[in-house]
Amino acid sequence: MVQSAILGFPRMGVNRDLKKATEAYWGGKISQSDLLAEAKRLRLAHWKIQQDAGVDVIPSNDFALYDQVLHQIQDFGAVPERYTKDGLDPIDQYFAMGRGHQKEGVDVPSLEMVKWFDSNYHYVKPTLQDNQTFKLTDSPKAVAEFKEAKEAGISTRPVLVGPVSFLHLGKADRGQSVDPIDLLEKLLPVYEQLLTQLKEAGAETVQIDEPVLVFDLPEKTKAAFKPAYEKFASLGDKIPKLVFTTYFGDIVHNLDLLPKDIYGVHIDLVRNPEQLDKVLGAIGSNTILSAGVVDGRNIWKTNLKRAIEVVETAIQKLGKDRVIAATSSSLLHTPHTLASEKKLDPEIADWFSFATEKASEIALIAKAVTEGPASVREQLEANAKSIKARADSPRTNDPQVKDRQSKVTQKDYERQNPFTERISQQQKKLNLPLFPTTT
DSSP: OOEEEOSOOOOSOTTSHHHHHHHHHHTTSSOHHHHHHHHHHHHHHHHHHHHHHTOSBEEESOOOSSOHHHHHHHHTTOOOGGGTTTOOOHHHHHHHHHHOEEETTEEEOOOOEEESTTSSOEEEOOEEOTTOOOOOOSSOHHHHHHHHHHHTTOOEEEEEEOHHHHHHTOEEOTTOOOOGGGGHHHHHHHHHHHHHHHHHHTOOEEEEEOGGGGSOOOHHHHHHHHHHHHHHHHTGGGSOEEEEEOOSSOOGGGGGGSOTTOSEEEEETTTOGGGHHHHHHHSOTTOEEEEEEEOSSOOBOOOHHHHHHHHHHHHHHHOGGGEEEEESSOGGGSOSOGGGOOSSOHHHHTTBOOHHHHHHHHHHHHHHHHHOGGGGHHHHHHHHHHHHHHHHOTTTOOHHHHHHHHTOOGGGGSOSSOHHHHHHHHHHHHOOOOOOOOO
């Protein structure tokens, strides 16, 4: 059978609960234990939503109080000394790295925060030293949250940022000159420990995110994939099976870097559907393909007919037992649920699908390709009606715009005067000051 999988779920809660709780904690209005209790409540609620939707592979360790990369920085012992010297407890140390800490005689700025690829999400950069060492914390978050779900009767697949992406997305600390990727050999034993602990806790598979594979990478980073994943392969049954996960782009230019001895590979077939055939020809003979066909980054209903066709293309090559139907990326980038939108125009609301609804979509796609379209005929017909309604609606079609577009010629792409002449005339007429921007 074809399984359904979600790569990550929004963490804010149906009523922006996490935002309210963290801000209340920062403001001294609730205790740390209150904050952690609310975080646990949200995790359990979100796992239950996915379970109730019929999702087969539910992620854990996708939750974060502030940023998931920051959690790994802390769990790997990669905290710069300026955050450890003042005796902050782990939660306050974590937030200090994310947003700075100016309280009770402690004054430290945050680490650098930058865009997570081309999304609107931001992550905290691993900030590394020339003499950097790594040491796994006594209670890794990934293990704790896997056990938490297990105790609630929910089987999950832990999510980790992979070692190559973790280092490539990092930087040398101020006054340091280390190239982060040179630290791979020091970092791999920490991953081995963590993966071993996850296996001992009962994890069968782990989603290991290596999204940097969509980049044009420097040779040194490219060369890091082989030793990293050969090391993991050598561990055999000591660690869970790994699903090598990419998103936000295609990996065709880096196909030779895909590990051959890996359990699974995930690709984003929403952003780059044309990569499917080449990836199918490049993966190992026993590797499963996780096909990302439900968009993790937009708010629109999935065209289920089209998504099913993509998954069936993979099935024709690999068979049902080697294909997973999945979201293209984490659903972190989508709103929580359409059920909260009480004032939306019903016509427009029918076009939308948020995280909770997308969970149902991915489960439905897996059922359709496993049992046949007849098993979900009513849902497919309703979806096709919604997709067509949006495509044909006067709200998405303006004849005047189409008419203007049809009259565009090559000359319309060309300026009458070069920039040097335009800027001179603009300054003479307007005399504008430097334009203010935000950081």
